[in-house]
Amino acid sequence: MSSSTEQTMTIPTYDDVLAAHERIKPYIHETPVLTSRLLNELTGAELFFKCENFQKAAAFKVRGASNAVFGLTEEEAKKGVATHSSGNHALSLSYAAGQRGIPVTVVMPRTAPQAKKDAVVGYGGTIVECEPSTSSREAVFADVVAESGADFVHPYNDPRVIAGQATCSRELLSQVDNLDAVIAPIGGGGMVSGTCLTLSSIAPEIKIYAAEPLNADDAARSFRAGHIIADDAPNTVADGLKVPLKDLTWHFVSNHVTDIFTATEEEIVDAMKLIWKRMKIIVEPSSAVPLATILKNPDVFKGKRVGVILTGGNVDLDTLPWLNN
Amino acid sequence: MSSSTEQTMTIPTYDDVLAAHERIKPYIHETPVLTSRLLNELTGAELFFKCENFQKAAAFKVRGASNAVFGLTEEEAKKGVATHSSGNHALSLSYAAGQRGIPVTVVMPRTAPQAKKDAVVGYGGTIVECEPSTSSREAVFADVVAESGADFVHPYNDPRVIAGQATCSRELLSQVDNLDAVIAPIGGGGMVSGTCLTLSSIAPEIKIYAAEPLNADDAARSFRAGHIIADDAPNTVADGLKVPLKDLTWHFVSNHVTDIFTATEEEIVDAMKLIWKRMKIIVEPSSAVPLATILKNPDVFKGKRVGVILTGGNVDLDTLPWLNN
Numbered sequence: 001m002s003s004s005t006e007q008t009m010t011i012p013t014y015d016d017v018l019a020a021h022e023r024i025k026p027y028i029h030e031t032p033v034l035t036s037r038l039l040n041e042l043t044g045a046e047l048f049f050k051c052e053n054f055q056k057a058a059a060f061k062v063r064g065a066s067n068a069v070f071g072l073t074e075e076e077a078k079k080g081v082a083t084h085s086s087g088n089h090a091l092s093l094s095y096a097a098g099q100r101g102i103p104v105t106v107v108m109p110r111t112a113p114q115a116k117k118d119a120v121v122g123y124g125g126t127i128v129e130c131e132p133s134t135s136s137r138e139a140v141f142a143d144v145v146a147e148s149g150a151d152f153v154h155p156y157n158d159p160r161v162i163a164g165q166a167t168c169s170r171e172l173l174s175q176v177d178n179l180d181a182v183i184a185p186i187g188g189g190g191m192v193s194g195t196c197l198t199l200s201s202i203a204p205e206i207k208i209y210a211a212e213p214l215n216a217d218d219a220a221r222s223f224r225a226g227h228i229i230a231d232d233a234p235n236t237v238a239d240g241l242k243v244p245l246k247d248l249t250w251h252f253v254s255n256h257v258t259d260i261f262t263a264t265e266e267e268i269v270d271a272m273k274l275i276w277k278r279m280k281i282i283v284e285p286s287s288a289v290p291l292a293t294i295l296k297n298p299d300v301f302k303g304k305r306v307g308v309i310l311t312g313g314n315v316d317l318d319t320l321p322w323l324n325n
Numbered sequence: 326m327s328s329s330t331e332q333t334m335t336i337p338t339y340d341d342v343l344a345a346h347e348r349i350k351p352y353i354h355e356t357p358v359l360t361s362r363l364l365n366e367l368t369g370a371e372l373f374f375k376c377e378n379f380q381k382a383a384a385f386k387v388r389g390a391s392n393a394v395f396g397l398t399e400e401e402a403k404k405g406v407a408t409h410s411s412g413n414h415a416l417s418l419s420y421a422a423g424q425r426g427i428p429v430t431v432v433m434p435r436t437a438p439q440a441k442k443d444a445v446v447g448y449g450g451t452i453v454e455c456e457p458s459t460s461s462r463e464a465v466f467a468d469v470v471a472e473s474g475a476d477f478v479h480p481y482n483d484p485r486v487i488a489g490q491a492t493c494s495r496e497l498l499s500q501v502d503n504l505d506a507v508i509a510p511i512g513g514g515g516m517v518s519g520t521c522l523t524l525s526s527i528a529p530e531i532k533i534y535a536a537e538p539l540n541a542d543d544a545a546r547s548f549r550a551g552h553i554i555a556d557d558a559p560n561t562v563a564d565g566l567k568v569p570l571k572d573l574t575w576h577f578v579s580n581h582v583t584d585i586f587t588a589t590e591e592e593i594v595d596a597m598k599l600i601w602k603r604m605k606i607i608v609e610p611s612s613a614v615p616l617a618t619i620l621k622n623p624d625v626f627k628g629k630r631v632g633v634i635l636t637g638g639n640v641d642l643d644t645l646p647w648l649n650n
Contacts (some may be wrong), residue, residue, distance in 0.1 A: 032357070053605045273642060280378045280638035282605040313605035317598060318648065 009248050012159040012166070014201035017194075020163040021170060024066040027099050028167075031055050033175045033307075038278050043294050044302040048176045052168060053283045053313030057095045057123070059088035060168055060191055060311050061155070067164030068153040069096040077102045082150035084130075084141050086112040087240050088312050089155035094125030105150060107141045115316055156190030157246035165194030172307050173198070179206050181301070183290040184309035186210035186219045186260060187241035189249030191311060196256035207258045209300075211290040213238045214262040219245055223253065223260045237265055237321050240286040240312065259300075263292035269321045271295065275310075282313045285321060334484075334573050339526035341488040342519075346495060349391040352424050353492075356380050358500045358632075363603050368619050369627040373501045377493060378608045378638030382420045382448070384413035385493055385516055385636050386480070392489030393478040394421040402427045407475035409455075409466050411437040412565050413637050414480035419450030430475060432466045440641055481515030482571035490519030497632050498523070504531050506626070508615040509634040511535035511544045511585060512566035514574030516636060521581035532583045534625075536615040538563045539587040544570055548578065548585045562590055562646050565611035565637065584625075588617035594646045596620065600635075607638045610646060 034049045052060035069081055080103030083093050090106045097104035104125045108117065109132035117127055130140035145152055154161065168191065169182060182199065184191045192210045199206050212219050216234035222245055230244035245253060253260075263271070272288035275281065287310040294301050294308070359374045377385035394406060405428030408418050415431045422429035429450045433442065434457035442452055455465035470477055479486065493516065494507060507524065509516045517535045524531050537544050541559035547570055555569035570578060578585075588596070597613035600606065612635040619626050619633070 058605055276607055276642055280383055280607040282601055282607060317601055317645070320642070320645075323643065323648070 009251065010159045011248070011251060012163040012197060014197065016159065016163040017166040017170060017198055017201070020063075020067040020160070021167040023070050024063060024164060024167065027056065027066045027070070027096065028062055029055055030171055033172065034279060034281070036279050039274070039291070044298055045294065046305045047291075047294070048172070048179070048305065048307050049279070050168060050172045050307060050309050051281065053281060053287060053310050055312070057088070057091045058313040059092050060165060060309070061088045061092035062095055063167050064156075064158070064161030064164030064190060064194070065089065065092040065153060066096040066099070068151070068158065068160040069093070069100050069102070071160055072151060076151055079149040079151065080104055081153050082106070082141070082144050082148065083153050083155065084108070084137050085155050086116050088314060090116070090120050090125065091123060091314070093153055094120050094123035098124035103148070103150070105144050105148065107137060107144060109137065113316070155243070156188035156193070157248045159248065161190055162193045162197060162248065162252070165191050166197040167194070168309065169195045169198040169307070173203055176305070176307060178305055179203075179307050180304040181207040181209060182307040182309070183209040183211055183294065185238065185241055185286045185289045185311055186212050186253070187216070187286070188243040189219065189245045189253050191309060192257065193249045193252035195309070196252040200256050208256055210253070210257055210260040211293040212260055212262050213241055213268060213289060214264050216242050217262045219253065220260040220262050222250070223257065226254070236268075238268055238286040238289055240284065241289065261293035261297055263289055263296060267292040267296060273322050281310075282315060283310050284312045284315050287311045287313070334576065336573070336576060337484040337488040337491070337522060339522065341484065342491040342495060342523055342526070345388075345392040345485070345488040346492040348395050349388060349489060349492065352381065352391045352395070352421065353387055354380055355496055358497065359604060359606070361604050364599070364616070369623055370619065371630045372616075372619070373497070373504070373630065373632050374604070375493060375497045375632060375634050376606065378606060378612060378635050380637070382413065382416045383638040384417050385490060385634070386413045386417035387420055388492050389481075389483070389486030389489030389515060389519070390414065390417040390478060391421040391424070393476070393483065393485040394418070394425050394427070396485055397476060401476055404474040404476065405429055406478050407431070407466070407469050407473065408478050408480065409433070409462050410480050411441050413639055415441070415445050415450065416448060416639070418478055419445050419448035423449035428473070428475070430469050430473065432462060432469060434462065438641070480568070481513035481518070482573045484573065486515055487518045487522060487573065487577070490516050491522040492519070493634065494520045494523040494632070498528055501630070501632060503630055504528075504632050505629040506532040506534060507632040507634070508534040508536055508619065510563065510566055510611045510614045510636055511537050511578070512541070512611070513568040514544065514570045514578050516634060517582065518574045518577035520634070521577035525581050533581055535578070535582055535585040536618040537585055537587050538566055538593060538614060539589050541567050542587045544578065545585040545587050547575070548582065551579070561593075563593055563611040563614055565609065566614065586618035586622055588614055588621060592617040592621060598647050606635075607640060608635050609637045609640050612636045612638070
């Protein structure tokens with residue numbers, strides 16, 4: 001990491017995590033940790049599933065979004081918040097803004113699924129549509145911010161968001177003793193960065209792994225290359241994991257992650273179905289990527305106590321991936 | 326209830342429930358109680374969902390089956406246990422017998438779904454097939470018992486089974502204060518009888534409701550008629566609820582249940598999908614019948630604190646009922 005890059009970033013500290021946790025506690029769940037005898041037998045490890053699928057808006061992203069929203073001054077808050085996302089960050093920011101009672105605008109491609117649009121509106125968000133291209137999205141988003149003065153809450157490359165996501169592993173450490181490792185899915189790297197922030201601060205002996213779809217393995221390739229590689233339009237069933245690392249998340253990933261594993265689409269869907277079938281809980285495809293990689297790399301995890309972050313549970317129940325094959 | 330009927334029955338007492346709970350504790354989960362802000366808003370009630378879908382074998386029936394299996398003497402146990410069932414009782418008895426390491430034989434129609442057969446075998450059970458008729462099932466089952474001397478564990482009309490199921494509401498009372506009512510699905514009436522046994526003994530102020538598919542409403546009609554009415558072959562998506570009341574369960578239902586409500590197939594499937602979507606947990610159709618009837622009878626439940634038994638989570642993930650319509 002060159003010093004010139006560092007100068008442009010505000011890197012959150014563990015004090016920021018403690019402040020975030022205090023700030024967001026009224027608006028989030030302390031999610032349960034579940035175990036499964038059968039999945040332990042299958043993997044040879046002791047797995048502790050941190051169930052962010054039971055989180056508000058069914059996504060860990062409520063943690064970071066709430067920290068950003070409730071950290072605004074009264075004056076800033078009046079102008080509202082804005083983001084561009086068609087996924088869990090859009091829902092989560094809409095939820096958090098609704099809790100504070102401030103405006104929230106989400107720029108979404110007009111082609112986004114109606115269910116996602118409905119969910120944002122259901123949480124009180126306003127949608128501004130753009131064309132499904134980066135140039136249109138950026139132009140429309142710039143207009144929204146210029147007009148409203150809304151605070152831009154990036155889905156992951158934002159120190160407030162990372163400090164919020166970091167509260168998840170802080171909870172996990174209070175719920176499970178003597179973990180050897182924690183593994184989380186990686187897309188833009190917000191959850192993994194938060195995990196790095198907490199563990200490197202208070203439990204540096206715990207290894208941190210990331211899990212990524214092979215079809216969107218830009219983080220794994222970045223990790224091996226030593227610099228950020230961004231793919232243009234990867235396609236994977238784990239739709240929360242298509243986005244690339246950015247400077248802030250790269251800082252954490254490059255400094256604290258032990259390894260990044262990948263899984264094929266079939267492995268991800270199989271792991272997702274396995275969680276549904278055996279644990280009787282609903283998780284989205286992204287949440288299943290860590291288990292898929294644990295099953296694929298038994299020697300890394302055998303005999304270890306492993307925290308597994310189940311990142312969310314937003315699934316269209318009418319189009320399950322194992323029924324579309 | 327005539328005294329002549331009572332003479333043929335052994336009615337379990339609350340002491341039997343306490344003994345059952347002590348006996349089965351090593352083999353069952355104390356299942357969690359979940360709540361949902363949205364479902365509370367939709368119903369106007371405070372709902373406390375007792376998650377037996379997270380139970381061993383994903384069914385409350387493990388409680389009664391384990392009580393029967395672990396209550397056998399060493400000599401009785403050697404001969405094993407047997408039952409006829411193609412549902413959760415078959416899985417549960419197989420699980421419990423496997424835990425004790427004794428033989429278990431399940432008589433199933435040769436037409437039963439392969440997935441159910443695989444599950445019984447997976448838990449260590451032996452399947453003996455019969456033709457899909459009552460006469461064949463009874464003849465084959467009689468042969469099995471005559472040959473092996475196995476102990477017959479009826480799915481519900483057995484005092485050991487009812488005392489076991491009664492541990493579920495005992496747990497619920499230790500987890501939630503000041504309940505006004507408890508509602509459970511009713512098929513043969515094992516869970517409802519267990520609920521009656523516990524509540525009438527230690528919390529008689531709590532009302533007990535039962536919920537039944539309209540397509541298999543023999544319990545509701547029995548309740549109104551004042552005697553058992555058994556339907557021949559009802560057809561409902563809630564496949565655990567097709568069986569009729571028997572003398573022992575009728576004893577509890579007729580003495581302690583306040584009312585039995587019914588729901589249509591569509592209402593059951595809608596309620597099931599609502600639980601999946603909002604609570605992010607997997608429940609089988611039978612588990613959704615109580616919520617369907619609560620939504621349908623808001624005046625009964627409004628403002629009340631209601632325990633809702635989610636009885637199981639065994640679903641074929643490849644054939645979801647809302648995708649078959």
